[in-house]
Amino acid sequence: MSWTLRTADLDDLARGAALLGTGGGGDPFVGKMLVAQALGEVGAITVLDPEELDDDAWVIPVAQMGAPTVVVEKMPRGTEPELALTTLERHSGRSADATMPMECGGINSMIPLLVAARRGLPVVDADGMGRAFPQLEMETFSVYGISASPLAMANEHDEVAIFDTGTDNARLEGLARGVTARFGGMAHIAQYSMTGADVKRTAIPRTLSLALAIGRSIRASREQRLDPVQALVDGLTETIYGYGRVLFQGKVIDVDRRTDEGFARGSVRMAGEDGDELEVQFQNENLFALRSGVVVAMVPDLICIVEADSAEPVTTEALRYGQRVAVIGIATPPIMRTPEALAVFGPSCFGLDREFVPVESLERAWPAQ
Amino acid sequence: MSWTLRTADLDDLARGAALLGTGGGGDPFVGKMLVAQALGEVGAITVLDPEELDDDAWVIPVAQMGAPTVVVEKMPRGTEPELALTTLERHSGRSADATMPMECGGINSMIPLLVAARRGLPVVDADGMGRAFPQLEMETFSVYGISASPLAMANEHDEVAIFDTGTDNARLEGLARGVTARFGGMAHIAQYSMTGADVKRTAIPRTLSLALAIGRSIRASREQRLDPVQALVDGLTETIYGYGRVLFQGKVIDVDRRTDEGFARGSVRMAGEDGDELEVQFQNENLFALRSGVVVAMVPDLICIVEADSAEPVTTEALRYGQRVAVIGIATPPIMRTPEALAVFGPSCFGLDREFVPVESLERAWPAQ
Numbered sequence: 001m002s003w004t005l006r007t008a009d010l011d012d013l014a015r016g017a018a019l020l021g022t023g024g025g026g027d028p029f030v031g032k033m034l035v036a037q038a039l040g041e042v043g044a045i046t047v048l049d050p051e052e053l054d055d056d057a058w059v060i061p062v063a064q065m066g067a068p069t070v071v072v073e074k075m076p077r078g079t080e081p082e083l084a085l086t087t088l089e090r091h092s093g094r095s096a097d098a099t100m101p102m103e104c105g106g107i108n109s110m111i112p113l114l115v116a117a118r119r120g121l122p123v124v125d126a127d128g129m130g131r132a133f134p135q136l137e138m139e140t141f142s143v144y145g146i147s148a149s150p151l152a153m154a155n156e157h158d159e160v161a162i163f164d165t166g167t168d169n170a171r172l173e174g175l176a177r178g179v180t181a182r183f184g185g186m187a188h189i190a191q192y193s194m195t196g197a198d199v200k201r202t203a204i205p206r207t208l209s210l211a212l213a214i215g216r217s218i219r220a221s222r223e224q225r226l227d228p229v230q231a232l233v234d235g236l237t238e239t240i241y242g243y244g245r246v247l248f249q250g251k252v253i254d255v256d257r258r259t260d261e262g263f264a265r266g267s268v269r270m271a272g273e274d275g276d277e278l279e280v281q282f283q284n285e286n287l288f289a290l291r292s293g294v295v296v297a298m299v300p301d302l303i304c305i306v307e308a309d310s311a312e313p314v315t316t317e318a319l320r321y322g323q324r325v326a327v328i329g330i331a332t333p334p335i336m337r338t339p340e341a342l343a344v345f346g347p348s349c350f351g352l353d354r355e356f357v358p359v360e361s362l363e364r365a366w367p368a369q
Numbered sequence: 370m371s372w373t374l375r376t377a378d379l380d381d382l383a384r385g386a387a388l389l390g391t392g393g394g395g396d397p398f399v400g401k402m403l404v405a406q407a408l409g410e411v412g413a414i415t416v417l418d419p420e421e422l423d424d425d426a427w428v429i430p431v432a433q434m435g436a437p438t439v440v441v442e443k444m445p446r447g448t449e450p451e452l453a454l455t456t457l458e459r460h461s462g463r464s465a466d467a468t469m470p471m472e473c474g475g476i477n478s479m480i481p482l483l484v485a486a487r488r489g490l491p492v493v494d495a496d497g498m499g500r501a502f503p504q505l506e507m508e509t510f511s512v513y514g515i516s517a518s519p520l521a522m523a524n525e526h527d528e529v530a531i532f533d534t535g536t537d538n539a540r541l542e543g544l545a546r547g548v549t550a551r552f553g554g555m556a557h558i559a560q561y562s563m564t565g566a567d568v569k570r571t572a573i574p575r576t577l578s579l580a581l582a583i584g585r586s587i588r589a590s591r592e593q594r595l596d597p598v599q600a601l602v603d604g605l606t607e608t609i610y611g612y613g614r615v616l617f618q619g620k621v622i623d624v625d626r627r628t629d630e631g632f633a634r635g636s637v638r639m640a641g642e643d644g645d646e647l648e649v650q651f652q653n654e655n656l657f658a659l660r661s662g663v664v665v666a667m668v669p670d671l672i673c674i675v676e677a678d679s680a681e682p683v684t685t686e687a688l689r690y691g692q693r694v695a696v697i698g699i700a701t702p703p704i705m706r707t708p709e710a711l712a713v714f715g716p717s718c719f720g721l722d723r724e725f726v727p728v729e730s731l732e733r734a735w736p737a738q
Contacts, residue, residue: 091531157535159534159537161532161533161544166528171526178547178551181547182544182547
């Protein structure tokens with residue numbers, strides 16, 4: 001069902017999107033401020049249920065591209081994603097009927113809302129990642145045949161770039177990543193233009209609704225003095241994600257983080273009260289959780305680190321020694337676990353030479369604490 | 370006066386363009402082969418004198434961009450510059466009435482001919498460098514107010530990129546250079562679209578004719594067993610360049626050359642019979658000639674290294690220990706020596722903290738041998 005997003009929803013949506021960012025995707029805080037400002041002028045944004053989209057509607061997704069470590073220090077002007085969208089419209093000779101997230105996790109939940117508010121467009125309640133991923137070609141859109149080309153990029157100086165690499169989406173990622181670095185580590189992009197029919201076929205549905213529901217759950221359980229981590233996990237069973245589990249609780253004892261090739265890479269180690277340790281490895285997003293060297297959750301399933309008492313999501317760039325955290329594993333929907341999907345964003349795409357095993361299957365070997 | 374270029378002209382034109390490349394610009398040999406093939410199908414190309422251009426004609430210059438050290442090992446498919454031109458036409462919504470060199474020196478004398486032959490367009494007898502330069506913004510076009518944006522790039526996989534950085538041409542150079550590196554060290558570009566009136570105002574006229582005349586002079590003097598180096602220098606007095614001088618004759622004793630940031634950088638040292646030494650420093654092109662540490666010719670004047678007995682131009686990537694060479698200094702036309710021009714491609718733009726001194730003024734201090 002389509003619904004109306006108002007300023008009062010933004011805090012919950014941002015918190016839920018931060019969780020779906022699985023440590024990456026950029027802190028939604030800055031994006032939320034920009035959307036709040038734009039919403040102040042228009043009042044509301046229509047969020048279109050994908051099933052209610054016309055089959056021949058033209059949808060242009062938008063996103064921010066860059067290393068989260070840069071994004072927290074470099075405030076967008078707010079015009080960039082709209083300029084990327086209009087540049088792509090002009091290039092393709094076709095105007096957007098709606099915009100859509102490419103990535104519902106992190107700041108990229110907010111960027112389409114900014115465009116929607118400024119342009120008076122509806123936003124589709126769906127995305128192509130169902131979480132956050134570090135690279136542009138890691139989209140169900142491309143997995144199921146939507147071309148990533150053409151892509152338009154814009155920055156705060158009104159500089160624009162357009163790329164078309166035909167069917168080679170990985171090449172497109174490499175070219176756009178290079179320009180992002182030269183734009184100062186951050187760019188705003190529009191790409192994966194598609195029809196409403198293609199949205200229904202290739203997108204992960206209702207992920208903006210999911211982010212909002214997660215955010216509301218965290219807030220409500222805090223207000224009601226319930227355990228927000230457990231409430232969050234329990235609430236997932238009613239969504240298309242269907243499964244969540246607390247993998248670990250403990251204290252951060254080591255963070256290894258560096259920014260190279262435009263990515264924030266590294267790992268965090270946590271120690272539990274019983275001396276157990278968990279390591280989470282990340283490339284912008286959390287990719288693998290390992291206990292004593294054994295993988296207990298793996299990409300594309302979601303590995304979310306939250307503050308233990310408040311369930312506040314902790315992004316990789318905010319990890320600090322001494323934080324008390326819980327690590328949650330969440331199953332991704334079936335559309336993200338097909339062989340075609342795992343070939344694009346499964347464990348082997350991130351250097352782990354191993355078959356994907358769903359987090360709910362790993363439960364048997366490694367029971368929740 | 371406009372004229373007709375035929376296959377029989379290509380050898381002379383390529384040799385003259387190689388000389389104007391001042392060691393860079395890429396060996397025209399590969400470009401010549403591609404043009405010869407295309408000319409075989411159409412027979413002739415119309416070379417338009419800039420004074421005969423309609424003021425409202427639309428001219429789109431084309432060029433190859435990259436390190437010469439890569440270009441000699443990577444054969445273009447031949448479709449790339451035409452794809453860059455059509456991409457820019459489509460982006461701007463305006464078709465070209467003619468193409469033009471951005472750079473008359475080296476392979477970039479040939480690339481517009483390739484487009485002209487394949488597309489059936491005339492080529493304008495003018496360019497924006499009057500030689501070769503290592504960077505895109507080093508054009509009289511931009512010096513005198515023509516925007517370098519938008520720029521279209523293409524490669525042999527039919528991948529295209531478009532950039533628009535508004536009035537900031539140096540930014541455009543940086544962005545395009547990054548994509549060139551990711552294209553494998555070579556790209557073909559179309560940019561500096563302008564009217565016929567702007568060509569007359571900003572371009573260096575008749576530089577294709579000049580290259581052809583230089584090539585013919587070298588060939589004729591070889592055939593007539595005259596000194597081709599001296600004949601070449603003498604012939605310059607009748608052109609808008611107006612002045613040339615043999616700076617040095619000797620043997621190559623050391624070559625320091627590396628490819629970094631997409632450029633071929635380094636220096637060559639030569640020793641004369643009397644023990645004198647000359648050093649020429651280059652960044653793709655020869656920039657400075659120094660005798661005992663004293664500058665005897667400097668960019669934007671042309672410093673051309675040729676084989677001593679044949680006047681065959683030697684590009685920086687072809688420099689080898691033991692070669693017997695002559696080094697020729699050639700004055701650039703007044704349009705390239707204004708304060709505005711020297712601010713873009715004068716000595717200080719290449720790291721020499723010194724006022725430009727014309728090569729003909731340096732003659733008094735350092736007489737020709």
